[in-house]
Structure formats: structure tokens, C-alpha cells
Amino acid sequence: MKKRCLGTSDLYVSEIGLGCMSLGKEEPKARSILDEAIDLGINFLDTADLYDYGLNEEFVGKAIKHRRQNIILATKVGNRWEKGKEGWYWDPSKKYIKEAVKNSLKRLQTDYIDLYQLHGGTIDDPIEETIEAFEELKKEGVIRYYGISSIRPNVIKEYLNKSNIVSIMMQYSLLDRRPEEWFDLIEQHNVSVIARGPLAKGLLTERPLELANDQIKNDGYLSYTYAELKNVRQQLEKAFPNFTKTEIALKYVLSQSIVGAAIPGASNIDQLRENVQAAQAKAFTHDEIHKLKTITKANVYTNHRDA
Structure with a gap:
């Protein structure tokens, strides 16, 4: 599979990564999907400490333990939770980040994380302190690079101006083209976009629309x-x-050069294979991309913008 470089890093990730959130809680099934993904040429795995309260990281850690050097491993931090308790709350403090990374490393059975991402964020966060935490972890060799996962323009602009992020994870698909407004600015800072939700909750797959859930049928x-x-x-x-x-x-x-990887999830091996096979289709021409843009809406973010 083709690889792309994330920002100014030396992380070369497969164009199709695996968003691990949908792996589920059954270890044999999760492991089979992870193993198949790697066998199909996917080297970019994205998880988070919050997914199933650490269980997802544990599954990923076991799957890559014997081939860690071949994997670009990404996880996330910021949603604080306690084992055995329901719910979580937002904590982007330096103290918590440096504590949480130790727990992620243990669950992932590794001594470094390739891409450590802030799992959200608001303009009211202590952003300088958060950045300081990531920079210290880089110097300590605990993480190689860091990024953010955010769709808030005001937060994105702060990190572009103040930090050394190499990536921004954003929900991006033909049905959610809101990130495109910001691509020029992001590209000016030599930062890559990681596209989550590229299949728009299955609305952009062969699955019949009639099988969509009631919320989509009622609210779109x-x-x-x-x-x-x-x-x-x-x-x-x-x-x-x-x-x-x-x-x-x-x-x-993937026609957008700023996109470093698309990371659809997969809850079974058939979905995984379909995603990987789709990446092998021929690239769109300029006219075809224009046609796709005329069929869909150039929607934009209305919240979390500068006044």
C-alpha cells in the first residue's frame, strides 16, 4: 500500500489506516481484524486511552508486540477516567498528560508512541501548558511526534501558531467537507490532516440507505x-x-494532498478488506473531483470560530 509522510515528521503511514475504536470488546475478533489489517499492508493504527477504558489499547498492544518496529502507533490523551468508574472529564493539564502516557505505554506494551494526540480541546484550555507536556515527552523519547484531534477552528489555529504538531485529526468525508475551508492554512504550516469518518457512518458505502438508523432517517x-x-x-x-x-x-x-491518511473503522474483516481494496482504485481526475464537489455541499464550521 502507498505511504504518505505526516507533516514534517519521518512517519510514513499507509494511506489507509485503521481507526481502532470499532474493534469491540471481544479480544479474538479484535485481534483477527488487527492481524488482517497488518497483513493487508496497513501500518498505521489509531487508538485512544478512552476507547473501552483502556481495553482497546490493550488489544492493540498485544497485536503489535512482536512487530512493533513495523507499526506507526497513534493514541490519544485528555479524557480523564478512572478504572471501574463510568464517565470521564476533560483534563489537558501537563500533570495529567505525563501521568496518562505511562498508563498508555503499559497497556500498549511499548516504550514509545509514534504519534501522541490531544483528544479534543477548547480555546479555554491551558494550551501553552499542554504543548509543554508534549514537548517534554518528545525530549524524553517517550513520544516521537504529537498532534491534535479537533474540528474547532479556533483551537486548530492556536496549535498551528504555537506548537510543533505534525497532524490534525478531523472528521472529513464527501458529506462533511467542513475541513476544506482550513486546508490552505494547515498546509502553510506543513501539517497533515488525518481523516476520520471518511465513510460518513457507512452512508458512503454499498450498505443500503434504508438500513440507516432512525436518527438519520428522522434528522439526516x-x-x-x-x-x-x-x-x-x-x-x-x-x-x-x-x-x-x-x-x-x-x-x-485521498485526492487531497494535505491528507496523510484516511482511517475508517472496521468492525469485521469484510469491511476492512473492502476499505483496503477501495484505496487501490484509480485516482480521480481534476474534472471528476470538481464533479464530486458539485454533487455535495461545501459546508463549513459555524461554531468555535474567531469573533
Whole structure:
């Protein structure tokens, strides 16, 4: 599988990574998906300490223990929780980050993390303190690089201006084009985008729209009504008869040079294989990309912007 470099780092990640959140709580099934992903050429695994309260990191750690050097391992921090207790709260403090990383390393059975990401963030956070924590962890050799996972423009701009992040994880798909407004600014800082949710909760796959949950049927998805979703899918089928919807979705996201990787989740091996195969489809031409943009909405973020 083709690889791309994240920002100014020396992390070369597979174009399709694996978002591990959907692996589930059954270890044999999770391990089979992780093993298959690596066998298919995926070297970029993204987890978080919050996923199933550490269990997800444990599964990933066991799966990569004997081949750690071949994996680009990413995890996240900031949502504080205690074992045995429900719920969590936001804590981007330096003290907590430096405590949490030790627990992640233990669960992941490794002595370093390739990409450590802040799992959210607000403009009211002690941002300088948070950055200081990441920079110290880099100097200590505990992490190689750091990034943020955020869709808040005001937070993104702060980290672009004040930190050495190499990546920003953002929800990005043909049905959620809000990040595109910020691509030029992000690119000016030599930072990569990691695209989560590129299949838009399965709306951009071969799964029949009629099987969508009641919330989507009643409320739609982001700025799309259910009727609009149906119309978009029909237009995609008509305009691109030689592509599956999964191919269209992933190749569109990957057509953006700023995107370092797309990280769809997979709750079974069939989904995983479909995602990897879709990445092998031919690249879109400039005209085809323009057509895709005319079919979908150029929606933008309305909240968390500068006044």
C-alpha cells in the first residue's frame, strides 16, 4: 500500500489506516481484524486511552508486540477516567498528560508512541501548558511526534501558531467537507490532516440507505436531510458507475494532498478488506473531483470560530 509522510515528521503511514475504536470488546475478533489489517499492508493504527477504558489499547498492544518496529502507533490523551468508574472529564493539564502516557505505554506494551494526540480541546484550555507536556515527552523519547484531534477552528489555529504538531485529526468525508475551508492554512504550516469518518457512518458505502438508523432517517446527517442523502447517493451512482461508493469516498479524501491518511473503522474483516481494496482504485481526475464537489455541499464550521 502507498505511504504518505505526516507533516514534517519521518512517519510514513499507509494511506489507509485503521481507526481502532470499532474493534469491540471481544479480544479474538479484535485481534483477527488487527492481524488482517497488518497483513493487508496497513501500518498505521489509531487508538485512544478512552476507547473501552483502556481495553482497546490493550488489544492493540498485544497485536503489535512482536512487530512493533513495523507499526506507526497513534493514541490519544485528555479524557480523564478512572478504572471501574463510568464517565470521564476533560483534563489537558501537563500533570495529567505525563501521568496518562505511562498508563498508555503499559497497556500498549511499548516504550514509545509514534504519534501522541490531544483528544479534543477548547480555546479555554491551558494550551501553552499542554504543548509543554508534549514537548517534554518528545525530549524524553517517550513520544516521537504529537498532534491534535479537533474540528474547532479556533483551537486548530492556536496549535498551528504555537506548537510543533505534525497532524490534525478531523472528521472529513464527501458529506462533511467542513475541513476544506482550513486546508490552505494547515498546509502553510506543513501539517497533515488525518481523516476520520471518511465513510460518513457507512452512508458512503454499498450498505443500503434504508438500513440507516432512525436518527438519520428522522434528522439526516449534518446538513443533509434523509431525502438529500438519498439524492446524493443516486447522483454518485449515476456519475461514477464504475466506482463503488466506498471507492468514491476514500479516493476523494485521498485526492487531497494535505491528507496523510484516511482511517475508517472496521468492525469485521469484510469491511476492512473492502476499505483496503477501495484505496487501490484509480485516482480521480481534476474534472471528476470538481464533479464530486458539485454533487455535495461545501459546508463549513459555524461554531468555535474567531469573533
